[in-house]
Amino acid sequence: xxxxxxxxxxxxxxxxxxxxxxxxxxxxxxxxxxxxxxxxxxxxxxxxxxxxxxxxxxxxxxxxxxxxxxxxxxxxxxxxxxxxxxxxxxxxxxxxxxxxxxxxxxxxxxxxxxxxxxxxxxxxxxxxxxxxxxxxxxxxxxxxxxxxxxxxxxxxxxxxxxxxxxxxxxxxxxxxxxxxxxxxxxxxxxxxxxxxxxxxxxxxxx
Numbered sequence: 001x002x003x004x005x006x007x008x009x010x011x012x013x014x015x016x017x018x019x020x021x022x023x024x025x026x027x028x029x030x031x032x033x034x035x036x037x038x039x040x041x042x043x044x045x046x047x048x049x050x051x052x053x054x055x056x057x058x059x060x061x062x063x064x065x066x067x068x069x070x071x072x073x074x075x076x077x078x079x080x081x082x083x084x085x086x087x088x089x090x091x092x093x094x095x096x097x098x099x100x101x102x103x104x105x106x107x108x109x110x111x112x113x114x115x116x117x118x119x120x121x122x123x124x125x126x127x128x129x130x131x132x133x134x135x136x137x138x139x140x141x142x143x144x145x146x147x148x149x150x151x152x153x154x155x156x157x158x159x160x161x162x163x164x165x166x167x168x169x170x171x172x173x174x175x176x177x178x179x180x181x182x183x184x185x186x187x188x189x190x191x192x193x194x195x196x197x198x199x200x201x202x203x204x205x206x
Contacts, residue, residue, distance in 0.1 A: 048105060048106055049105070049107050050102055050103065050104050051069075051071070051097070051099045051101055051103050051104075051111070052065060052066070052069055052101060053097075054101070055096065055097060055101070056094065057093065057094050058093055058118075059076060059086060059092040059093060059094055062094045062113055063076075063113075066111055069107075071109070071111050072108075074111050074112075074113075075112045075113070079096060079116050079123055079126050079127065080123060080127050081126065081128050081129055081143055081147055082144035082146065082174045083144055083147040083174055086115060092116065092118065093115060093116060093118055094113045094115050095114045095116055095123065095126075096113070096114035096122075096125075096126060097111060097113055097114070098112040098113075099111060129143050129147035129150065129151045132152050132153070136186060136187070137184065137186060137187040137194075138185060139185035139186075140178040140185075141179065141185075141205075142177055142178065143177065144175075144177055144178075145170060145176045145178060145196055146174040146176075148196060149173060156193075156194055157193040158194050159193065160195075160197075161195065161197045162197070162199070164199050164206060175200055175201060176200055176201070177199060178197075179197050179198055180196070181194065181195065181197075
């Protein structure tokens with residue numbers, strides 16, 4: 001009786017081993033490299049391609065052309081440094097691109113377009129707001145209040161006043177430019193409150 005039980009267990013183990021051996025081997029797991037799916041133009045993700053020239057195109061047209069060329073990681077920013085959002089892309093035009101036209105890069109490389117509104121002139125170079133990294137107060141004069149706010153630590157207490165003395169409310173900060181600031185440029189930032197006096201773009205600072 002004991003021999004029969006041993007035989008039964010041994011046979012079961014053999015069947016289990018045979019079943020396991022017949023299972024397909026997984027090709028996934030650590031160390032496995034997979035290739036991306038082909039994009040609409042037949043180019044595989046990551047394969048190098050020459051970046052088209054997008055400067056002068058409408059922002060929406062530039063984005064469509066970039067995707068047609070196989071580039072899908074797209075971003076855009078306000079080239080005038082006012083930190084305005086490109087809500088309706090057809091109202092903006094491309095002034096610059098972060099990857100030079102003609103340069104070959106993998107198609108999963110992010111493309112960033114510097115843009116202005118259609119009726120605006122492109123700046124000679126992007127007017128990015130200076131960074132407050134390092135704890136020193138930058139010179140924000142002439143920059144938008146929104147850009148200045150974004151450059152400071154998010155915990156900073158900020159007061160914005162109408163420099164024209166009209167007590168207007170600063171509702172859309174990207175439409176207002178800094179005339180004066182406290183602390184002044186070069187001052188050490190130690191968590192103290194910051195005050196900006198500003199006027200609307202197109203107006204002169206007093």
